Amino acid sequence: MPVLDHDAYLSQLTAEADRLREVLRDADPGAHVPTCPDWSLAELIGHLGGVHRWVTQVVTTRAQEPLRRDLVAGDEPPKDAEGLARWLGDGVTPLVAALREAGPDTRVWSWAGVPTTAFWSRRMVLETLVHRADAAIALQRPYDAPAELAADAIDEWLELMASESALRFRPQLAELRGDGERLHLHATDAPAQLNAEWVVERTPQGITWRREHAKGDVALRAPLTDLFLAFHRRLPLDHERLEIIGDRALLDHWLEHTAF
Structure with missing residues (x-):
């Protein structure tokens, strides 16, 4: 939204x-x-x-x-x-x-x-x-990305990845379906009112997401600009400002299949 x-x-x-x-x-x-x-x-x-x-x-x-x-x-x-x-x-x-x-x-x-x-x-x-x-x-x-725009860019990217229209353009997005695996994105420097945390769930029907603090099978933590860049494949996951907790392969798989 x-x-x-x-x-x-x-x-x-x-x-x-x-x-x-x-x-x-x-x-x-x-x-x-x-x-x-x-x-x-x-x-x-x-x-x-x-x-x-x-x-x-x-x-x-x-x-x-x-x-x-x-x-x-x-x-x-x-x-x-x-x-x-x-x-x-x-x-x-x-x-x-x-x-x-x-x-x-x-x-x-x-x-x-x-x-x-x-x-x-x-x-x-x-x-x-x-x-x-x-x-x-x-x-x-x-x-540096304005905080509100960086968070909005993550929202929009998730909206697009979850849409049927994007699936028609990029059939590989079907590979993002799963069995309930969860990714957690956490901006470490964003003001509380921005609520800059996301949970993405891979279901058999497709992906769902919401802004929420919750545990995932993998968590990506970083300052908001870096989180935005990493999620848009602009910053490598081994960058020193990124912290990955849990199943990195799940995050790698996501990024491999969300290239536009």
Whole structure:
């Protein structure tokens, strides 16, 4: 369930894009992105800016069917860091404007079975949040996620992993079914009011989850930003800031089958 309203997500989208543009300052566009190993930094930004432009088209045309990304009009991304940062901003501005004009309840196509613009305002913030991490990791620059967004990103990822729509796109998600095995995620530095703990249960019918403090067959404990990064496969499980208690193989299996 979204933790912010539509307008708040749009404000966060602008802020996240600005943070990413700052990461790109004086960057090497050819830098390898280890968390997206087929991409350079320029290709990462090209992907993200392309997604922003594609969703703008989905919203402005009130699309009810998938749009081919290769048919969405837009300039090719520049090759230099300053140009990439400017191009990224040039894509976010009309996206925010289109989503703001449409409001949260306009019916448009989405791949996740949530056919409203509210899906896209949230999804675009969290897409940008994750790819800002990719850029920071590639450039070995500091990264911190706003606590509310990091927790929301874990919520959203679990919602997507549990959805029938995602299963149609990624049949390997069926491998997440189980016999009641439980994963416990625990953010060690989050304020109590954020309730940043999750229990994920693998049932024969699929996965269920809830925010709760409870024991699991495996627990992953870390500061919230690191927990978010690890759960999105952006931080290796043997990283010194992560603590794993219990059946690590269960956590390894989860991460192997949740790649998008």
